[in-house]
Amino acid sequence: xxxxxxxxxxxxxxxxxxxxxxxxxxxxxxxxxxxxxxxxxxxxxxxxxxxxxxxxxxxxxxxxxxxxxxxxxxxxxxxxxxxxxxxxxxxxxxxxxxxxxxxxxxxxxxxxxxxxxxxxxxxxxxxxxxxxxxxxxxxxxxxxxxxxxxxxxxxxxxxxxxxxxxxxxxxxxxxxxxxxxxxxxxxxxxxxxxxxxxxxxxxxxxxxxxxxxxxxxxxxxxxxxxxxxxxxxxxxxxxxxxxxxxxxxxxxxxxxxxxxxxxxxxxxxxxxxxxxxxxxxxxxxxxxxxxxxxxxxxxxxxxxxxxxxxxxxxxxxxxxxxxxxxxxxxxxxxxxxxxxxxxxxxxxxxxxxxxxxxxxxxxxxxxxxxxxxxxxxxxxxxxxxxxxxxxxxxxxxxxxxxxxxxxxx
Numbered sequence: 001x002x003x004x005x006x007x008x009x010x011x012x013x014x015x016x017x018x019x020x021x022x023x024x025x026x027x028x029x030x031x032x033x034x035x036x037x038x039x040x041x042x043x044x045x046x047x048x049x050x051x052x053x054x055x056x057x058x059x060x061x062x063x064x065x066x067x068x069x070x071x072x073x074x075x076x077x078x079x080x081x082x083x084x085x086x087x088x089x090x091x092x093x094x095x096x097x098x099x100x101x102x103x104x105x106x107x108x109x110x111x112x113x114x115x116x117x118x119x120x121x122x123x124x125x126x127x128x129x130x131x132x133x134x135x136x137x138x139x140x141x142x143x144x145x146x147x148x149x150x151x152x153x154x155x156x157x158x159x160x161x162x163x164x165x166x167x168x169x170x171x172x173x174x175x176x177x178x179x180x181x182x183x184x185x186x187x188x189x190x191x192x193x194x195x196x197x198x199x200x201x202x203x204x205x206x207x208x209x210x211x212x213x214x215x216x217x218x219x220x221x222x223x224x225x226x227x228x229x230x231x232x233x234x235x236x237x238x239x240x241x242x243x244x245x246x247x248x249x250x251x252x253x254x255x256x257x258x259x260x261x262x263x264x265x266x267x268x269x270x271x272x273x274x275x276x277x278x279x280x281x282x283x284x285x286x287x288x289x290x291x292x293x294x295x296x297x298x299x300x301x302x303x304x305x306x307x308x309x310x311x312x313x314x315x316x317x318x319x320x321x322x323x324x325x326x327x328x329x330x331x332x333x334x335x336x337x338x339x340x341x342x343x344x345x346x347x348x349x350x351x352x353x354x355x356x357x358x359x360x361x362x363x364x365x366x367x368x369x370x371x372x373x374x375x376x377x378x379x380x381x382x383x384x385x386x387x388x389x390x391x392x393x394x395x396x397x398x399x400x401x402x403x404x405x406x407x408x409x
Contacts, residue, residue: 015108017041018333019099021089022115023051023074025404026308026322030113032079032407033330039337043083043107045099051077052143053400055319058175058355059393061140061149061263062182069397070143077405089116092277094301111333114279114289114306116271118171118317124267131239137262140179141171152261153183158195159260162244164234166267167203168286171309173316174352174364176200176265177207177217183263184224185357198226199257201246203233212372212382213354213364220356220384234264270310279304281312288312293368295342296329303336305329313348314368320351323404330407349373353392360384361392 018034020027023046031042051074059065078084085107091100092112099107120141122129131137138149161183165176180200187193200221207221207228208214221228229246235254236245244262247254274280275287279298284290289306290299293313298304307325309317325346332342348368355361363381365373374381381388403409 015110016043016083017109017337018111018113019043019045019107019109020113020115021045021092021099022117022308022310023048023078023084024115024117024308025319025400026115026117026326027113028077028079028405029322029326029407030115030307030329030333031082032405033326034333035079035081036407037330037334039334040081041083042079042081043085043109044078045085045087045089045101045107046074047086047088047102049074049086053397054171055353055392055400056397057140057143057146058172058178058182060143060146061138061153061179062355062358063150063154063186064182064358064393067143067147072401077401079407090273092273092279094278094298094304097303110303111337112301112304113329113333114274114304114310115308116274116310118268118288118309119271121168121267121269125234125237125264127237127239128234128264128266131237131262132264132266135239135242136260137237137239137264139264139266140175141265149179149263153186156187156196156261157190157192160197160199160258161261161263162199162201162234162246162257162259163263164201164244164265165203166265167233168267168269169288169317170265170268171317172352173318174208174354176263177202177221178355179263180226181220181224181356182358183261184226188224189358193224198224199229199246200226201229201232201234203231203249205230208354208364210364210366210370210372213362216362216382216384217354217356237262237264274310279306284312293348294345295332296325296346297332297336297342305333315348316350316352318350318352319400319404320365321349323409324349326404326407347373351375353388353396355389355392356384357389359386359389361386361388363388363391 270287281290
């Protein structure tokens with residue numbers, strides 16, 4: 001599938017039947033499903049010319065995958081027949097049914113799918129923006145830093161390593177702790193684990209919200225001797241002094257920890273232009289888009305749907321959630337187009353592949369009620385398994401590129 005960007009004068013002229021804001025996994029998956037259903041006049045707004053398979057960035061940071069293998073040209077994943085406008089969305093007016101684009105043009109739509117993802121708020125933690133990428137500070141949440149994570153891990157022989165998790169919703173809630181386990185297992189194999197102090201900073205009262213997997217993760221952390229700081233978060237970084245401030249919300253105290261490696265995950269929120277739009281959920285202090293948790297339709301604007309990281313849904317923000325949300329959005333957009341009420345429902349399914357060692361993984365799958373929802377009922381995914389690690393590393397990427405993004409899965 002190859003598409004050409006439409007960014008010249010007049011490229012947004014006229015009313016577009018379906019406008020999709022965001023060309024990541026959510027936007028591309030919905031576009032592909034609508035095209036397969038015969039919908040024409042679909043316009044995709046996406047400024048980047050690169051499409052990333054982000055779930056592998058943890059393994060890039062752990063030295064188990066190359067960054068090159070996680071990216072493809074955006075033009076190669078845009079479905080045939082979809083108009084791609086390579087510009088930034090700057091504002092949306094759902095009453096006028098317009099999206100304002102960089103360059104000053106306005107796109108007019110009949111139906112809108114919001115899938116712009118979220119933004120990484122590096123500046124929300126004092127000192128983090130200045131330190132990341134330097135001063136032994138890294139983060140797998142940005143492709144430019146993920147390879148550096150592995151450089152720091154393999155070069156460390158002693159000292160203190162700190163791994164943080166923000167108190168905001170974030171992409172793949174398990175990723176901040178997965179890299180800690182990968183690093184610890186590497187240091188164990190190198191016979192230096194006993195020389196390294198590992199601190200894992202978690203804002204929640206438990207390691208994982210679903211008890212069945214939380215119990216196993218507690219055993220994993222204990223196996224590596226990891227100090228788990230629950231109800232805590234990083235509140236400041238001093239890169240020059242190599243110090244991080246960790247606030248303990250349970251006791252109300254703060255501790256300054258000197259680090260030799262800091263894997264910092266920044267707070268995250270909806271893009272600023274989404275926060276200030278009428279589509280933002282008033283109940284979301286971070287500006288995520290309001291959406292019915294089952295139909296994914298906006299509660300006020302019936303021709304607007306939201307999915308993926310930008311949607312204010314009570315479930316984890318993962319690619320697996322998008323895989324289940326995309327067919328719901330596509331089917332319900334078709335229903336609205338044809339004058340029907342949306343009939344497809346999303347049950348909150350999400351999945352978190354929790355890598356616990358360099359060859360082991362837990363596959364946590366659950367719904368809105370935190371009830372386990374296994375894809376493979378005969379496989380015990382409450383235990384660390386090598387076959388699940390193989391599944392994540394070698395099976396899921398081609399499924400993503402050739403199944404999910406093409407609307408087949």
